[in-house]
Amino acid sequence: MKQIPVYLFTGFLDAGKTRFIQETLEDPSYNDGTPTLVLICEEGEEELDVSKMPSDRIFIQSIEDPEDLKPKLLERLAKSSRAQRVFIEYNGMWLGKDLFDALPEGWVIVQEFCFMDSNTILTYNANMRNLVVDKLQSAEMVIFNRMPTTTDVMPYHKLVRGISRRADIVYEDENGRVIPDVIEDPLPFDVNAPIIDIEDIDYAIWYRDLSEELPNYEDKTVRLKGRIIIDQRSDGSFFVFGRQVMTCCVEDIQFAGVACLYPDSFSLKNGSWATVTAKIHIDTHEAYGREGPVLNVLEIEPALPPLEEVATFY
Numbered sequence: 001m002k003q004i005p006v007y008l009f010t011g012f013l014d015a016g017k018t019r020f021i022q023e024t025l026e027d028p029s030y031n032d033g034t035p036t037l038v039l040i041c042e043e044g045e046e047e048l049d050v051s052k053m054p055s056d057r058i059f060i061q062s063i064e065d066p067e068d069l070k071p072k073l074l075e076r077l078a079k080s081s082r083a084q085r086v087f088i089e090y091n092g093m094w095l096g097k098d099l100f101d102a103l104p105e106g107w108v109i110v111q112e113f114c115f116m117d118s119n120t121i122l123t124y125n126a127n128m129r130n131l132v133v134d135k136l137q138s139a140e141m142v143i144f145n146r147m148p149t150t151t152d153v154m155p156y157h158k159l160v161r162g163i164s165r166r167a168d169i170v171y172e173d174e175n176g177r178v179i180p181d182v183i184e185d186p187l188p189f190d191v192n193a194p195i196i197d198i199e200d201i202d203y204a205i206w207y208r209d210l211s212e213e214l215p216n217y218e219d220k221t222v223r224l225k226g227r228i229i230i231d232q233r234s235d236g237s238f239f240v241f242g243r244q245v246m247t248c249c250v251e252d253i254q255f256a257g258v259a260c261l262y263p264d265s266f267s268l269k270n271g272s273w274a275t276v277t278a279k280i281h282i283d284t285h286e287a288y289g290r291e292g293p294v295l296n297v298l299e300i301e302p303a304l305p306p307l308e309e310v311a312t313f314y
Contacts, residue, residue, distance in 0.1 A: 003106050004078060005085045008099075010135045011115035012092035012124055016145045016172075018046040020115065021087055028054040037083035039063055039074075042091040059083065066094045069102035078104070096134050114139035118147040118156065118171070125159060133247050136163040145172040157183050162313045163247065166212045191216060195277065198224035200306035204245045204313045207256045210293055214282055217293060223277040225303050229257060230270040233286055239265040240287055241276055241295065245311045253310060259287035260295045268300075275303040 009017040021038065025031045025048075033055045038048065040062045050058050059081035063069060078086065086107065090099060103109075114135050121144070125132045136142065136159075144156050153171055160169050169181035187209060188202045198206045203224065210217055229240040242257025260278060262268070278295035285294050 003108050004083065005110040006103065006107050007085070007087050008090060008109050008112040009088065009115065010090045010092065010096070010112065010139065012117070012120070012131075013042060014044050014046075015092070015115040015117045015121075016143065017089050017113075017115050018044055018048060020113070020143075021089060022046070022048055022052070025053045025058060025087075031055045031058070033057055034084050035059070035082045036085050036087060037061065037078055037081045038087040038089070039077075040089050041066075041094065042089065066091070066098045069098055071102055071104040074102060074107070075104045078107075092135065093131065095131075096138060112138055112140050114142045114167075116142060116144050116156075118144045118151065121159070122155060130252065132159075133163050133252070136160055136167065137247070139164065139167050141168045141170065143170050143172060147171045147173050149173050149175075153181065154183070157181055161185050164212075165209060191220065194221065196220055196222040198222060200225055200308070201311075203243050203306075204256070204311040207242070207245060207258075207311075208313070210258075210280075214293060217280045218282050219279065221277065221279050221298070222295070223275065225273065225275045225306060226257070228265075228268050228270065228272050228274055229255075230265060230268065231287055234265055236266045237261065237263060238285070238287065239268060241274075243306075243311045244309065247313070256311075258293050258295055259285045260297050262297045262300070273303045273305050275301045 009021060011017055025036070031054050035057045036059065038058060038060045040060060048060060050056065050060070061077050088099070121132070142160050147153070157169060160167055165185065171179045171181065173179065188205060189196055189198055203226070206224065226241045226243045231238070231240050238259055238261050240257040241260045242255055244253050245256040246253045260276065276295070276297055277299040278297045281294050281296060282291060283294045284291045
């Protein structure tokens with residue numbers, strides 16, 4: 001099936017998404033006549049001006065309700081416009097999952113930009129943190145615009161890094177000057193230690209870093225505390241080990257675990273807390289149904305629950 005590259009622009013109303021798309025499509029080196037479908041999922045103060053674009057093969061379609069996001073509709077729009085690429089200006093009040101579930105087969109998100117107005121985003125985060133997290137957790141680049149030149153960028157940096165360590169961050173000041181974020185974020189544990197000791201309060205950060213930087217953990221030995229879960233699919237040769245993690249609020253708590261190879265897992269008490277020392281390998285395992293971190297258990301000891309049983313990023 002032919003793949004269609006999708007460029008996704010997220011963020012809240014009047015955060016600068018439309019302006020960025022307009023400037024991109026005004027660039028003749030980018031807008032070279034390639035048929036482009038632009039899906040607009042919210043109405044802001046600015047509108048795209050096709051008359052300023054060097055090619056008229058730009059097809060704009062508004063989508064006013066997340067319920068309208070259906071694969072068949074998107075396929076029909078792509079077919080009628082003969083689109084070879086898609087831009088999506090996504091509504092900040094809609095959940096990303098609604099869009100991801102609606103993408104037709106063959107539509108591949110190749111870049112995701114998240115735009116934040118520096119004058120309002122901290123208020124959004126205080127009052128609608130679940131929506132902020134939803135936008136930041138999958139973004140590849142976060143752009144804080146309208147940033148006063150004297151502003152301390154650390155609160156904005158921490159906002160992103162509390163959710164994602166892989167996203168690039170840039171700040172655009174009031175004069176349009178773009179400044180890259182160069183603040184370093186050392187991990188609270190030593191990835192190069194003979195045994196990587198994960199403190200109870202750092203489990204969520206470790207799990208996220210493991211997920212985002214998996215090759216860095218090949219052949220590394222780790223020691224950490226978690227709960228033993230006997231997977232129903234196990235033949236007794238493995239168990240799942242981990243903790244519940246909360247990203248932003250109680251509603252999004254989920255179990256974040258890893259597959260652990262252990263020859264007699266049925267002898268372990270399901271749901272019990274333990275401290276595990278294990279060597280990490282990257283392999284395909286039935287617990288994931290794909291490639292992931294597989295921990296070969298070297299030592300396992302019973303443990304008391306941590307003071308906070310639900311791990312967070314703070």
